[in-house]
Amino acid sequence: MTRPDRPTIRDVAAAAGVSKGTVSFALNGRPGVSEDTRERILAAARDLGWTPSTKARALSVSRAFAVGLVLAREPELLGADPFFPAFIAGVERTLSDRGQALVLQVVPEAEEEAGYRRLADAGRVDGVFVLDLRVADPRIALLAELGMPAVTIARPDGPSPFPAVLVDDRPGIAAAVSHLAGLGHRHIAHVAGPAHFLHGSRRRRAFDDALDEAGLPPGPVVEADFSAAGGAAATREILAAGPTAIVYSNDLMAIAGLSVAVELGRAVPARLSVTGFDNTDLAGYVSPALTSVRTDPYLWGRKAAEALLELIDGGTVDDVPVPAAQLVIRASTAPPPPEVRTE
Known part of the structure; x- marks a missing residue:
C-alpha cells in the first residue's frame, strides 16, 4: 500500500526528534514541554504542512476544539474600531498554533444571553472570552450557571469565578x-x-x-x-x-x-x-x-487565549497580568x- 500524502504526528515527531507523546502535548498546549521544544515541534509541523484531524480529536475526547466570542456591538462599529481586529488577531495567533478555532457571534444586546446559551447547548465551543464588561455584568452568573469556562478581559466589579486578563485603563x-x-x-x-x-x-x-x-x-x-x-x-x-x-x-x-x-x-x-x-x-x-x-490588544488576545485553553484542559489559571498602559x-x-x- 502506498503511504497517504497527509503527514502524521509520527512524521512531526521524527522531524523534531521527539516522541509522539511530546508532539501531542505540544500541539495541544499542555504543560510539561519546554518552550524551545514546543517551538521546534510547531516549526516542524508547519514545514511538513501537518494539520490536525479536528473531527477525530473531537470524537476521541468530546471536545469542540473551538472557543467562542459573543459581541453585542453594531457590526459597523466593529469594523471601524481597530481594537477588535487587533484582539482577535492575537487570539487567532494562539489558536492556530494549537489547532483550535474561534466562533464569533455579533448579536444585538437583547440576544446576547441567547447567543451564549446556543453555544453551550450545541456544544460548539469549549469556552468563551468575555469582552466589553458591564457594570454588574450579568454574563458572569450566566456562564457560571452554564458551566462554561471563561476568561474576562479586565476584572469584573463583582465576584467572578473566572480568571481575568488584568487590563487597567x-x-x-x-x-x-x-x-x-x-x-x-x-x-x-x-x-x-x-x-x-x-x-x-x-x-x-x-x-x-x-x-x-x-x-x-x-x-x-x-x-x-x-x-x-x-x-x-x-x-x-x-x-x-x-x-x-x-x-x-x-x-x-x-x-x-x-x-x-x-x-x-x-x-x-x-x-x-x-x-x-x-x-x-x-x-x-x-x-x-x-x-x-x-x-496592546493583540497581546491581550494572545494571553486570553493561552489562559482559556489551559482552563479548558483542566488547569488552574490565575489572573493574567499585562503591561500597564503608557x-x-x-x-x-x-x-x-x-x-x-x-x-
Whole structure:
C-alpha cells in the first residue's frame, strides 16, 4: 500500500526528534514541554504542512476544539474600531498554533444571553472570552450557571469565578490628565465612553480622580458611544463649555474630534489640546499626530487565549497580568493659549 500524502504526528515527531507523546502535548498546549521544544515541534509541523484531524480529536475526547466570542456591538462599529481586529488577531495567533478555532457571534444586546446559551447547548465551543464588561455584568452568573469556562478581559466589579486578563485603563487616563496639567491646562474636558461599559465608567472615574489629584476643578464630561460619529457630536457639545483640552476615551472619537475642532476654528494644539486612548496605527499619521495612551490588544488576545485553553484542559489559571498602559506624547498637545494661562 502506498503511504497517504497527509503527514502524521509520527512524521512531526521524527522531524523534531521527539516522541509522539511530546508532539501531542505540544500541539495541544499542555504543560510539561519546554518552550524551545514546543517551538521546534510547531516549526516542524508547519514545514511538513501537518494539520490536525479536528473531527477525530473531537470524537476521541468530546471536545469542540473551538472557543467562542459573543459581541453585542453594531457590526459597523466593529469594523471601524481597530481594537477588535487587533484582539482577535492575537487570539487567532494562539489558536492556530494549537489547532483550535474561534466562533464569533455579533448579536444585538437583547440576544446576547441567547447567543451564549446556543453555544453551550450545541456544544460548539469549549469556552468563551468575555469582552466589553458591564457594570454588574450579568454574563458572569450566566456562564457560571452554564458551566462554561471563561476568561474576562479586565476584572469584573463583582465576584467572578473566572480568571481575568488584568487590563487597567486608569493609569493611562491619569497620565493624560497629568500631562495636560503639566502643560498648564486648567480647563480639561472628557469625552467618555458609555457608562454601562466597565471600561467607560472606569475611565470616567480615573479622569475625575486625576483632576482632583492635580488640584483642578471638575471638568465637563459628555458621554458618547466610542464611534467617530459619537465623538464628533460630543466634541461639538463639549466645546461650548470652553475647555482648553479634551481627554477622549478612544482614538476613534479623538480623531473625529480633531476634525470638528479645526472646522469650528479651534486649531489643534494652538487653541485646543487633544488626547486619545489605544494608540491605534492611525494616531501617528493624522495631522497633528495624536497624543494617545498605548495599549496592546493583540497581546491581550494572545494571553486570553493561552489562559482559556489551559482552563479548558483542566488547569488552574490565575489572573493574567499585562503591561500597564503608557502615554505616547505627540503633536496634538501643547500649552494652552497665553490669554487663558494661569500661574
